Amino acid sequence: xxxxxxxxxxxxxxxxxETEDVDELLAAFELMYATRQPLLAxxxxxxxxxxxxxRTLLHELVAREAAWQRALETARDAVGAVRWxxxxxxGYAR
Numbered sequence: 579x580x581x582x583x584x585x586x587x588x589x590x591x592x593x594x595x596e597t598e599d600v601d602e603l604l605a606a607f608e609l610m611y612a613t614r615q616p617l618l619a620x621x622x623x624x625x626x627x628x629x630x631x632x633r634t635l636l637h638e639l640v641a642r643e644a645a646w647q648r649a650l651e652t653a654r655d656a657v658g659a660v661r662w663x664x665x666x667x668x669g670y671a672r
Contacts, residue, residue, distance in 0.1 A: 584635040594649035
């Protein structure tokens with residue numbers, strides 16, 4: 579994979595938005611995901627040539643992937659908490 583392709587992939591992988599709005603987060607993720615798909619397909623067909631530049635780009639890409647993972651896990655937990663609380667309220671209403 580060339581440094582150019584890695585740079586394009588990094589550009590297509592912004593950090594997740596700082597929001598507690600799950601819908602906004604998911605919309606940003608879906609846009610990022612769709613934008614990255616052609617680049618990831620191209621990346622599979624190319625060989626990575628290690629260099630200081632590609633290592634730096636990969637390090638940043640991994641950090642952004644981890645940020646997305648944390649944001650999505652936080653959103654999942656928030657939705658789960660809302661669902662659990664709604665379930666408990668329905669139980670009290672009986």
